[in-house]
Amino acid sequence: MKLTIERGDLLDALSHVQNIVERRTTIPILSNVLLEATQGALKLTATDLDIEAVDSALANVSRPGSVTAPAGTLFDVVRKLPSGAEVELELNPESQRLTIAAGRSLFELPTLPAADFQTMTPDEGAVSFKIAAKDFARLIDKTRFAISTEETRYYLNGIYLHAAKADDGSAVLRTVATDGHRLALAELKAPKGAEKLTGVIVPRKTVGEARRLLDGLDEDVEIEVSDTKIILRAGRAVLTSKLIDGSFPDYARVIPKGNDKKMTVDNKAFEAAVDRVSTVSAERSRSVKLSVSNGRLTLAVNHAETGAGNEEIEAEYESEPMEIGFNAKYLLDIAGQIESSEVEFMFNDPASPALVLDPSDDSARFVVMPLRV
The missing domain is CATH 3.10.150.10 (DNA Polymerase III, subunit A, domain 2)
Incomplete structure (x- = not known):
């Protein structure tokens, strides 16, 4: 040679x-x-x-x-x-x-x-479709932060990629990831051919490599999915991966339906306040207490060993006052995916999961479980 x-x-x-x-x-x-x-x-x-x-x-x-x-x-x-x-x-x-x-x-x-040297061969009967690189990158970015790293729950160690029905009955291509403490969901109109895609779990390492491959691409990429493998073709580059052999949980049951207490805050101000206050939170739980009342949100941490801190920001909220705790890292991860200047929290009660929405993007939803504080 x-x-x-x-x-x-x-x-x-x-x-x-x-x-x-x-x-x-x-x-x-x-x-x-x-x-x-x-x-x-x-x-x-x-x-x-x-x-x-x-x-x-x-x-x-x-x-x-x-x-x-x-x-x-x-x-x-x-x-x-x-x-x-x-x-x-x-x-x-x-x-x-x-x-x-x-x-x-x-x-x-x-x-x-x-x-x-051993190489992988494609499977027969794969579902094939083309999608804009930036669109597929968005589906990954909006959800991959919630992938579980707990190896014992291997079926959560990836992104669940599947075709689904939107609320209006149209077909969508959807990605979902959860670690049991938070959930992220993103979707877009299903590309031609993707409507036939049954649910598959794409491993965490594959998700990372696919995202790296998509970076800076302006063209369409071709995706083939079979029962055991996924193939991503982008220009001359081809990524082939085995899928996780397992059943992804029924995530629809986790997404709150009756949360009627709405809080709207400035996303950048909220993100910065959580980051500052959590500086003195206990390293393991990273818990931050949110006290919300009419026109005001107070974020507080009080720990016997690491200290205390609180900060107040303006908020739109018209329901009865409520206190609820969350893991600060989970809040920061979600805030980083909000594209609007504001973020909406939908609460039920201090013991129930909160639904987090982006006012400018109704195709992404986030769920975060509360902590006792």
Whole structure:
């Protein structure tokens, strides 16, 4: 194998695939990236056996071939080469080492045979649809913060992606995530073909890699979903992942229906006040008490060891006064997803979950469970 490639093109392709690679693995070849040189292009593939990332770049190939090389080391070497450099990659047939040459720089990396590298194959009967990259990125951003990190509840360790019916009966593509303490839901009009999508759980790592792939893209991406895999195609890049084999809970039962006590506050002021007051909250619970009455919201923390703090901000509220506690981090995560200048809280009582809404975006909803304070 021998080829010449522009350093920027190689770095872009490597950056899309090398994050998949596990730094610590008992299977040596999983630390490597597969390099396949064909006429006019270099294809790169990385996998951890659950996720596979593929990207390619234009290259001047003088000798086709394939090999695997250490992904992390190769990425670091290319990243540190001068911008705009022409990089020559060559597999030495005698030493079986990959030579990387650029200007006066010369590196040799160990390799493993390409034949030992495992790749994933797509499933038959997949649902396929196209969606604007920015729209799919929004569905991810609005919900991924609520993904559970508790491995024992593995079915919550991802985003639930499915087609659903909106209140007006139209078909929507919806994402939902919850960790049992909070829930985030986002939706948009279902793209053509997506109406047939039954619920699948996309793993947390896959969600992160997909979001990285979508960053800065202005074009449509193609998504294929089967019973066991999801495939995301964006330009030359392809991300394939296994799905979580489990049943996502009936989230509709968690979303409050009868919360009739409405509080409206300035979102930036609320976010800043929660951030300040929670500075003295106990590190484990991070609880903040909200005392709401007509025209006023008071946020307070009172802890015997860490201290006390309170702050008052203006609020629109016309129901009877109420006190309710929440985890400050959960409030800050939700506030970060509100695009309007104001945020609406719908309460029932101090022991019931609150519904949080964005006045400028009725396609996103958030639920947060209260704490005892």
